Amino acid sequence: xxxxxxxxxxxxxxxxxxxxxxxxxxxxxxxxxxxxxxxxxxxxxxxxxxxxxxxxxxxxxxxxxxxxxxxxxxxxxxxxxxxxxxxxxxxxxxxxxxxxxxxxxxxxxxxxxxxxxxxxxxxxxxxxxxxxxxxxxxxxxxxxxxxxxxxxxxxxxxxxxxxxxxxxxxxxxxxxxxx
Amino acid sequence: xxxxxxxxxxxxxxxxxxxxxxxxxxxxxxxxxxxxxxxxxxxxxxxxxxxxxxxxxxxxxxxxxxxxxxxxxxxxx
Numbered sequence: 001x002x003x004x005x006x007x008x009x010x011x012x013x014x015x016x017x018x019x020x021x022x023x024x025x026x027x028x029x030x031x032x033x034x035x036x037x038x039x040x041x042x043x044x045x046x047x048x049x050x051x052x053x054x055x056x057x058x059x060x061x062x063x064x065x066x067x068x069x070x071x072x073x074x075x076x077x078x079x080x081x082x083x084x085x086x087x088x089x090x091x092x093x094x095x096x097x098x099x100x101x102x103x104x105x106x107x108x109x110x111x112x113x114x115x116x117x118x119x120x121x122x123x124x125x126x127x128x129x130x131x132x133x134x135x136x137x138x139x140x141x142x143x144x145x146x147x148x149x150x151x152x153x154x155x156x157x158x159x160x161x162x163x164x165x166x167x168x169x170x171x172x173x174x175x176x177x178x179x
Numbered sequence: 180x181x182x183x184x185x186x187x188x189x190x191x192x193x194x195x196x197x198x199x200x201x202x203x204x205x206x207x208x209x210x211x212x213x214x215x216x217x218x219x220x221x222x223x224x225x226x227x228x229x230x231x232x233x234x235x236x237x238x239x240x241x242x243x244x245x246x247x248x249x250x251x252x253x254x255x256x
Contacts, residue, residue: 018189026189028193030203043248046203047245087240104244106255107233108231108233
C-alpha cells in the first residue's frame with residue numbers, strides 16, 4: 001500500500017487488516033513500529049491464539065506478520081509496506097495444530113510460502129507429516145479468515161464480512177510484491 | 180448474530196511501546212521455551228539454533244518473529 005510518508009504507508013497497510021480482523025473479533029492487532037528501514041512485527045492478542053466460536057465448537061487462530069516500510073517508485077510510492085514474513089495458524093479448541101500457513105524466507109529449509117497440516121489431523125502412518133511443506137503461493141490473512149467463516153463455521157461479527165474480506169484481499173493482491 | 184457495524188467502528192492496531200514490547204517478548208519466551216526473554220536472546224546470539232531446521236523448533240520460530248518487539252531485526256537463521 002502506498003503512502004506519502006512511511007507512517008502513511010503503514011496506516012494504508014493496517015487499515016484493511018484491521019477491518020478484516022473485525023469480521024471475526026474485536027481484539028486489536030499489536031505492532032511494534034512504523035519507521036522505515038527495519039522489519040516490524042504485527043501480532044494479535046498478545047501473541048496468543050484467539051478463540052473463535054465455530055460450527056463444531058471453537059477454534060483458535062493466531063497470526064504474526066513481519067513488514068518493512070520501503071521506498072517505491074511510481075504509483076506504488078513514494079513509500080510502501082512490504083510483507084517480509086508471516087505465519088497464520090488454526091488450532092483446535094484444545095490447542096492442537098490443525099493447519100499452519102508459513103512464509104519465512106530468512107530460514108534455512110523452505111523459503112517459499114507453504115502450509116503444514118497439523119499432526120492432530122494426520123494418521124500416524126500418513127505419507128505426509130506435520131513437517132511436510134505443502135506449496136501454497138502467497139496467502140493473505142483475509143483468505144484464512146474467509147476459510148474460517150465458510151469452512152469452519154466461525155461466527156462473523158458483521159454482515160458485510162464477504163465484501164470487507166474481498167476488498168481487502170484485492171488490495172493485497174494489487175500491491176503485493178516479492179523481495 | 181452478525182450486524183453491519185459502522186465502518187469506522189472497529190479496533191485499530193495498537194502500537195506497543197518498547198517497554199510493552201519487551202514485556203510481551205519476555206512473557207512469551209517464558210511460556211514457549213521456559214526461559215526469560217533475555218536468556219532466550221543470549222542463546223540466540225550464541226547460535227544455539229543457527230542453521231537448524233525451524234520446523235523442529237516451532238516455539239523458537241515464533242519467538243524469532245517477535246524479536247522486533249525488543250528492537251531487534253530478524254536475523255537470518
